[in-house]
Amino acid sequence: MGLFDFIRGQFIEVIEWLDDRGIMVHRFPAYDNAIKMGAKLIVRESQTAIFVNEGQIADVFGPGTHTLSTQNLPVLTALNSWKYGFNSPFKSDVYFLNMTNFTDQKWGTTNPVILRDPEFGIIRMRGFGNCSFRISDPVLFLKDIFGTKQELTTTGITGFLKASVVSGISDMIGESKIPVADLASSYDELGRLAIDKLQPNFSAIGLTLTNVTIENLSLPEEVEKMIDRKSSMSIAGNLDDYMKYQTAEAIREAANNPDGGAAGTGAGLGAGMAMGQMMGQMFGQMNGRPAEPSAGGDQRSPQAANAGQPSASGSKKFCSECGSRLNDNAKFCSDCGSKV
Structure with a gap:
């Protein structure tokens, strides 16, 4: 291999990202290699590619195959003061953002949430479920959340999202004034209301909340026992x-x-x-x-009520404890031993 071939091999000619595996943002591993002017940028469906020059966001590319030149890199060209027709290799950070819908993101209350119920008063409640979201503003998300990391997965922002969802749902249930006994029949409605309430928080970081599912809202054991006792009294x-x-x-x-x-x-x-x-x-x-x-x-019981009444056999004595018939001259019951 000649010196020219070695130098040419250091230039990146194809920029693409194939493996997402739940990754939200991936930084293309260019390292110190320069990108060849005229290289191919391949952005697949549900992806967005962003060029960053010295920490400053430059050009954004949607799905398709793009040939890099000064014509389709206007911001990068302006930042580097390139002349028209500039054909030399250049250096830039390239980030791929996954625009798909991230589903089955779990949420749940770490500690019981204290609520005021119109029927049972102040109670403690736990809940859990899942939610779905996607990146809606790639520039805003890259600027506010990603920073300079190599990759960002959903687990990297799970803590923030979980806290936001739990806080919003707890506040919404308290404002809804729905009795505890009727919560189970309102899960779907509460999920839709949660999306409307939480969306501003997600939009502020470039995300869209697409779904919120409430799987269960549970009460402490003592409250559940109280509900069981009330049900038993109603049945009786x-x-x-x-x-x-x-x-x-x-x-x-x-x-x-x-x-x-x-x-x-x-x-x-x-x-x-x-x-x-x-x-x-x-x-x-x-x-x-x-x-x-x-x-x-x-x-009184039937035996006690008949005590002292004559029977068909002529006996007039009955035990006041067990109701057994006694002889007229008996002093103790022969069945239970009670004194007559």
């Missing part, structure tokens, strides 16, 4: 059904505990009925009306 609003349910539960428990005998059955049944009647009285007072008495007008 039909007191008649609730009393029947308590009675059936008492019978089932007694059947599963055969060692308890008749005493266990009577005690469980009485407890179930008493609890149902107690709840009836409580809800009656809450609603401003007295609780309805049972069909016989007696608030």
Whole structure:
């Protein structure tokens, strides 16, 4: 190889960038090599190439194949005071910007956000989701964000974007006054509102926020338990059904505990009925009306209500604890052992 061939090999004749791999900005590795006047600049779709002369942004090229000359490098020509038809190699930094849409960028609250809910008062809330964005103003983005780095990936600005998204969404939810119970049905609407609210922050650095998705807004465990209790009380609003349910539960428990005998059955049944009647009285007072008495007008269990009444066999004694029939001269219950 002659000296002329060696010198010619130092001149860059083709400038292009193929591998993006999530890279937002890539600096073409020219190092100390000079760019040959008349070299080919290949800018692919969804790319923008920018020439920077001594730290100052010069010419910008969109998609296509460009032959570099003084005609299509007007800013660089003016900065270097080149004459028309200048044909010597020159030095310049070349940056390629990826203009595609960067999707599935995660965001989430690092710490719970304190909000005021119209139903539960002051609560703590966490949330997470994802967003998408793209470069809309390559010159502004290169000037304000990139600096002099060799490459910039999405992870390089994730911290800034995450903080901006979380702050904006938290503020938006607080202003919306949507109750916590209705948030799950408003995720799509909140996502669209978030784009409108956050776009000015993204535009200030040359980006466009294309999508915001809210995957989940969660409450602390104690608040979720409170919601569960409230739901249970709403379900138990039909007191008649609730009393029947308590009675059936008492019978089932007694059947599963055969060692308890008749005493266990009577005690469980009485407890179930008493609890149902107690709840009836409580809800009656809450609603401003007295609780309805049972069909016989007696608030005691069936066994206790029949205690002391004659039976078909002529016995008049019943145990007040378990309701078992007793002999007339009995002093202790033969089933539960209670004193008569």
